[in-house]
Amino acid sequence: MESAAIGATAEHEHHGPPEAHASSRIDRQTLGILLFIVSETMLFGAFFASYFFLRVVASTGPWPPEGLEIPKAVAGVNTAILISSSFTVHWALESIRRGNRRGMIMGLAATWLLGFTFLFIQMNEYVHIGFSARDTAFGSIFYGLTGLHGAHVTVGLMLLAFANIRAWRGHYTSEPKKHLGVEVPGIYWHFVDVMWIIVFTTVYIL
Amino acid sequence: MVAALKKPGLGRGAVGTVLAAAFGLGLVVLLRKLSGLPAFQTEQTGYPQVIVPAITAPFGFFIGLGAFDYWFRWAAGRPTYPAELEHKDHGASSWRDYFKFNTDHKVIGIQYICTTFVFFFIGGLMAMIMRAELAQPGTQIVEPGTFNSLFSAHAAIMIFVFVIPIFAGIANYVLPLMIGAPDMAFPRLNALSFWMLPIAGIMFVGSFLCPGGGFDAGWTGYAPLSTGAPLGQSFFNLGVQFAGASSVATALNFLVTIITMRAPGMNFWRMPLLVWANMSTSLLVVAATPFIAGVQFMVLFDRALHTNFFQALNGGDVLSYQHIFWFYSHPAVYIMMLPGFGIISEVITTHARKPIFGYRLMALALIGIVVLSYTVWAHHMFVSGMFSWLRIPMMITTLLIAVPTGIKIFSWLGTLFGSVLHLRSTAMLFALGFIVTFVIGGISGVMLGMVPIDIHVSDTYFVVAHIHFVLFGGSVFTIFAGIYHWFPKMTGRMYDERLGRLHFYLTLVGMLGTFVPMHWIGMEGMPRRVADYSAQFGNWNLAISCFAFLLGAAQLIFLYNMIVSWKWGPLAGDNPWRSKTIEWLVSSPPPVFNFDQIPRVVGGPYEFGVPGARHAIVGPAEAEVGAPTPAVAGAAGARSP
Amino acid sequence: MTRATLTRIIAAILVLTAIIAVPMTQIHWDGTQGSSQANKIDTLLNVMIVLSSFVFAIVLVMLGYCIWKYRAKPGDESDGEPIHGNTKLEITWTVIPTVIVLFGAIYSWVVLGKIETKASDALPINVTAQQYEWTFNYPVGSGDKVVSSKVLEVPDGRQLELHLTSLDVIHSFWVPEWRIKRDLVPSGPGGNDVDNTVEVTPDRDGTYNVVCTELCGYGHSTMRALVKVVPEDQFNAWLKKQPRVKAVPGTPTGSATGAPSEETTD
Numbered sequence A: 001m002e003s004a005a006i007g008a009t010a011e012h013e014h015h016g017p018p019e020a021h022a023s024s025r026i027d028r029q030t031l032g033i034l035l036f037i038v039s040e041t042m043l044f045g046a047f048f049a050s051y052f053f054l055r056v057v058a059s060t061g062p063w064p065p066e067g068l069e070i071p072k073a074v075a076g077v078n079t080a081i082l083i084s085s086s087f088t089v090h091w092a093l094e095s096i097r098r099g100n101r102r103g104m105i106m107g108l109a110a111t112w113l114l115g116f117t118f119l120f121i122q123m124n125e126y127v128h129i130g131f132s133a134r135d136t137a138f139g140s141i142f143y144g145l146t147g148l149h150g151a152h153v154t155v156g157l158m159l160l161a162f163a164n165i166r167a168w169r170g171h172y173t174s175e176p177k178k179h180l181g182v183e184v185p186g187i188y189w190h191f192v193d194v195m196w197i198i199v200f201t202t203v204y205i206l
Numbered sequence B: 001m002v003a004a005l006k007k008p009g010l011g012r013g014a015v016g017t018v019l020a021a022a023f024g025l026g027l028v029v030l031l032r033k034l035s036g037l038p039a040f041q042t043e044q045t046g047y048p049q050v051i052v053p054a055i056t057a058p059f060g061f062f063i064g065l066g067a068f069d070y071w072f073r074w075a076a077g078r079p080t081y082p083a084e085l086e087h088k089d090h091g092a093s094s095w096r097d098y099f100k101f102n103t104d105h106k107v108i109g110i111q112y113i114c115t116t117f118v119f120f121f122i123g124g125l126m127a128m129i130m131r132a133e134l135a136q137p138g139t140q141i142v143e144p145g146t147f148n149s150l151f152s153a154h155a156a157i158m159i160f161v162f163v164i165p166i167f168a169g170i171a172n173y174v175l176p177l178m179i180g181a182p183d184m185a186f187p188r189l190n191a192l193s194f195w196m197l198p199i200a201g202i203m204f205v206g207s208f209l210c211p212g213g214g215f216d217a218g219w220t221g222y223a224p225l226s227t228g229a230p231l232g233q234s235f236f237n238l239g240v241q242f243a244g245a246s247s248v249a250t251a252l253n254f255l256v257t258i259i260t261m262r263a264p265g266m267n268f269w270r271m272p273l274l275v276w277a278n279m280s281t282s283l284l285v286v287a288a289t290p291f292i293a294g295v296q297f298m299v300l301f302d303r304a305l306h307t308n309f310f311q312a313l314n315g316g317d318v319l320s321y322q323h324i325f326w327f328y329s330h331p332a333v334y335i336m337m338l339p340g341f342g343i344i345s346e347v348i349t350t351h352a353r354k355p356i357f358g359y360r361l362m363a364l365a366l367i368g369i370v371v372l373s374y375t376v377w378a379h380h381m382f383v384s385g386m387f388s389w390l391r392i393p394m395m396i397t398t399l400l401i402a403v404p405t406g407i408k409i410f411s412w413l414g415t416l417f418g419s420v421l422h423l424r425s426t427a428m429l430f431a432l433g434f435i436v437t438f439v440i441g442g443i444s445g446v447m448l449g450m451v452p453i454d455i456h457v458s459d460t461y462f463v464v465a466h467i468h469f470v471l472f473g474g475s476v477f478t479i480f481a482g483i484y485h486w487f488p489k490m491t492g493r494m495y496d497e498r499l500g501r502l503h504f505y506l507t508l509v510g511m512l513g514t515f516v517p518m519h520w521i522g523m524e525g526m527p528r529r530v531a532d533y534s535a536q537f538g539n540w541n542l543a544i545s546c547f548a549f550l551l552g553a554a555q556l557i558f559l560y561n562m563i564v565s566w567k568w569g570p571l572a573g574d575n576p577w578r579s580k581t582i583e584w585l586v587s588s589p590p591p592v593f594n595f596d597q598i599p600r601v602v603g604g605p606y607e608f609g610v611p612g613a614r615h616a617i618v619g620p621a622e623a624e625v626g627a628p629t630p631a632v633a634g635a636a637g638a639r640s641p
Numbered sequence C: 001m002t003r004a005t006l007t008r009i010i011a012a013i014l015v016l017t018a019i020i021a022v023p024m025t026q027i028h029w030d031g032t033q034g035s036s037q038a039n040k041i042d043t044l045l046n047v048m049i050v051l052s053s054f055v056f057a058i059v060l061v062m063l064g065y066c067i068w069k070y071r072a073k074p075g076d077e078s079d080g081e082p083i084h085g086n087t088k089l090e091i092t093w094t095v096i097p098t099v100i101v102l103f104g105a106i107y108s109w110v111v112l113g114k115i116e117t118k119a120s121d122a123l124p125i126n127v128t129a130q131q132y133e134w135t136f137n138y139p140v141g142s143g144d145k146v147v148s149s150k151v152l153e154v155p156d157g158r159q160l161e162l163h164l165t166s167l168d169v170i171h172s173f174w175v176p177e178w179r180i181k182r183d184l185v186p187s188g189p190g191g192n193d194v195d196n197t198v199e200v201t202p203d204r205d206g207t208y209n210v211v212c213t214e215l216c217g218y219g220h221s222t223m224r225a226l227v228k229v230v231p232e233d234q235f236n237a238w239l240k241k242q243p244r245v246k247a248v249p250g251t252p253t254g255s256a257t258g259a260p261s262e263e264t265t266d
């Protein structure tokens, strides 16, 4: 469905119908992805609400419960990786704005690889973390929040994959509206990063 | 044959469904074998071998249907459709096109309306069975377990696959026309959101086939009852996901359409109130619906993966379910009401031949309701044992919602004042009936909002009465009003007013007779959600059931009227109600691409009685009058999938 | 609109209000009043009935008047007078409902405070619910010894302090004659987030029913227990001759003494 929001859009010319009057400066696909991000944020909101109830309201003992360790260090490194990917995607966008296709292709590829590395490290963390979503509510909400975010990274990677392929195939030029296919997934990717920073601080640091 | 299965459509959809389901099943079996588990797991909350295919199958269906064809080409960077194919999925030339993946907002609107009405009748039939069971104390027709599944499915179907989506359907048809847009902002996303609906509905209804029966924890599905319930509950969890995704996507689509595609001259203070209403509703949907998605995921995890979100013994929090659920589901009740308010405004000004009274305040009241409705969720939890300090603030906000709602009611009355009131249209009858029934429902709501009263009547038939006065007397009346009002525009034909009037009066009598006494037995001590009750309520329940059957029978008249008029009704002409908004300035039914050139808006939408005032100027399109295009003449036969 | 019609309309509204409200306030909608809380709640209800009748009368009269007065003559295709609004009027019908609901809110607040005031001599009872039966434990004398019963036998005129716990899913404790309802929430070690005590002061001898009002599964509709409200001394006598049993935390204690409650549905 995410790909939907964007797919429906890029290079979408009408032939039969009259071109719709543009009653706002913002273009459809950008507004669409922004609204979509709003509802995504609320989805995280639901899980944060649950986190609040489990930790603040229901839990009596220490948090996390004794014996459960979360690898702050690894996650910290991982955070750095993800944040840097935000810069690479911005680089890609700036490049194509200046008409530098090579820069765009490199940027997109780099972003994708960084994102994938993040996901890989996350999986690795799950394997070695030593507790599962089944033991205690802490485990449930830990996997709940990080897993939800992981799912969003996956979606983001999917969108970036499309952008990569299309970039390779020679789409996108510097004129406005001709590189929305890079811009829109970029916006989503920034959202994924910001969301991770929030998840990281809540779950790992606080 | 093979060729038929190769090209997008229901046939290929069926194949896709089967393949995807098989894939899901294979995946489960494989993974379980790898981890050394028995291939199948039949503990009542588990059944991964059913759940996973139930998740994968719909996607196979979408792919088969052709929903993703365009996006696949796009994603692969291949040239998307050539110019002549660019609109191959747009518009309907025969009734068959209504069973295809179609990107024309008008076709999608019809698809929505027909599908949701099918579900209305299914949900209603369940209500009829419930009323038959409740006609006498003791259990006669269905045993308690089935009864629980019946009212759970009844409510889930009526709310998630009838009321919420049908408003999206009506708006889908008229809203782009009203704002002078050629189509919705994201036509393919629009089509996809429609096709998610039948999936949700089928899951709700199909859950009855599960071992242990359909989901039986009520439409509210409170944990931990739901987390321990039989397999059927999982289909509720999943169905809600599809219905939710559908309405989020549609809301997004509406917002983008309204903000970026209004005709020149149509500033926000010139938008018809139906557009305002759907804009407010979409704001609610986009920001609230994810909460129910989230909480149903948690329930599914607790069931299938044995997580502990709501398992008190392992540190879970039982009440957190209700907080998260109602943070969506209270706004949801306005999601089910605001579009109706929009419809009523259109109908009343048109048939009162008078501008809407206090247009701006009407629009602002909608926004006020949107804002307030995020601050009242805990009024469903006054007796739940939640933090007692939260009750008073929530009570105050809850009662304050009466104010913006009142503004709307009184403004409608103000519109009628000094009007030239035409009662000839059934739409107007339903609009006026709505004012009475909804005010009753609203007032019982205000009483529920007062903690001391709620402590007594919460979870009794008083609440059931409230539900139906606001949902049937409110939402469903507005839906009928809207259907009758735009029927000529959608089909190009006129319905039978005599049957329409009969339908209205029987429905009114039936609904009052059914739902008024529910207040009384509720206050006197009859709890809700019971298959069996104490003998003292016997007589009232018998009366209620009789009226309920009358109510049901009345809906059959509506069904007959719609089907027959769609095929054989007299031609309606472009603007039978002499209305001013843009959708009435084009032919009935409108041309495939709505307009030859985008109309220009030159004034307010409701300038009745103002000499020489015009709302919009529709170019040559004004010329195209008269006979329905093959699109809808053929569509007469359209039965919904 | 002339002054005369205005007065007529207002008169009609007041008359209709009376016609609706008077009979409605005469009826005891909530049934017998069995506790000192009941009376306060019913009074609040009656006040709301009067106010609501007023609101409803306004709507009905205006609607009726418009239909009667402005109904289009057959063949009349003219338009109404283009009135776009009237700020004074709009302010009025924003303010009046606000006043009404705020009054209602404050009044409810007061009533809530009254019905939840704790008495010093309240009698503690532990109510335990499970699918689909009730158990009532009376802490007596020393330590963890309790009297356990399937019938809720209580003294007349003394406040009860009910401690509610559930062993499986959510149930809800309701005695219609007492007007008091509260969910019983299953709570684990961290159950301290649930407000699980509720006060009620029965003041009318008789036999009533505990009704489960939260959907709890197959047996929800028949999950009932008997309530016996008896004079204080009679209650003490009853309590004396009950067997003392050891309270096992988390489980309903005691043999099923007293009348079996599951089948009673009235």
Ligand code: HEA
Binding pocket: B220, B333, B334, B336, B337, B379, B380, B398, B399, B401, B402, B403, B405, B406, B407, B409, B438, B439, B440, B441, B442, B443, B445, B446, B448, B449, B450, B454, B457, B458, B459, B463, B466, B467, B470, B471, B474, B475, C052, C055, C059, C096, C097, C098, C100, C101
């Ligand atoms: C369309 C759906 C809809 C709508 C619009 C409403 C509107 C309102 N609802 Fe309702 N409600 C439901 C659907 C709806 N509800 C459902 C489905 C449930 C049950 C859920 C379940 O299964 O448990 C429920 C339950 C419910 C409860 C919980 C009951 C319980 O379980 O204990 C409460 C409590 O506060 C409540 C209150 C209100 C209020 C105050 C309004 C207000 O918005 C009403 C405002 C309108 C008016 C007041 C009338 C017009 C106003 C005037 C004429 C002005 C003057 C009026 C006054 C001064 C009073 N509702």
Ligand code: HEA
Binding pocket: B120, B121, B122, B123, B124, B125, B127, B128, B130, B131, B151, B152, B154, B155, B158, B159, B163, B217, B218, B219, B220, B464, B467, B468, B471, B472, B475, B476, B514, B528, B529, B530, B531, B548, B549, B550, B551, B552, B553, B555, B556
């Ligand atoms: C939009 C929402 C909506 C609508 C339209 C309805 C419509 C009806 N509802 Fe529904 N109802 C709810 C929403 C709705 N309900 C909700 C949210 C609940 C709470 C569930 C819960 O507790 O979890 C509920 C619960 C509920 C109960 C309480 C169950 C319980 O708590 O034990 C009852 C009992 O009478 C009931 C009855 C009816 C009836 C008679 C209709 C009638 O209006 C239906 C009329 C329509 C038809 C009858 C269909 C058309 C006719 C046919 C299909 C042909 C067959 C006709 C005959 C045999 C005559 N409903």
Ligand code: CUA
Binding pocket: C129, C131, C132, C170, C171, C172, C212, C213, C214, C215, C216, C217, C219, C220, C221, C223
């Ligand atoms: Cu216990 Cu319902």
Ligand SMILES: [Cu+2]
Binding pocket: B329, B330, B333, B377, B379, B380
């Ligand atoms: Cu609510």
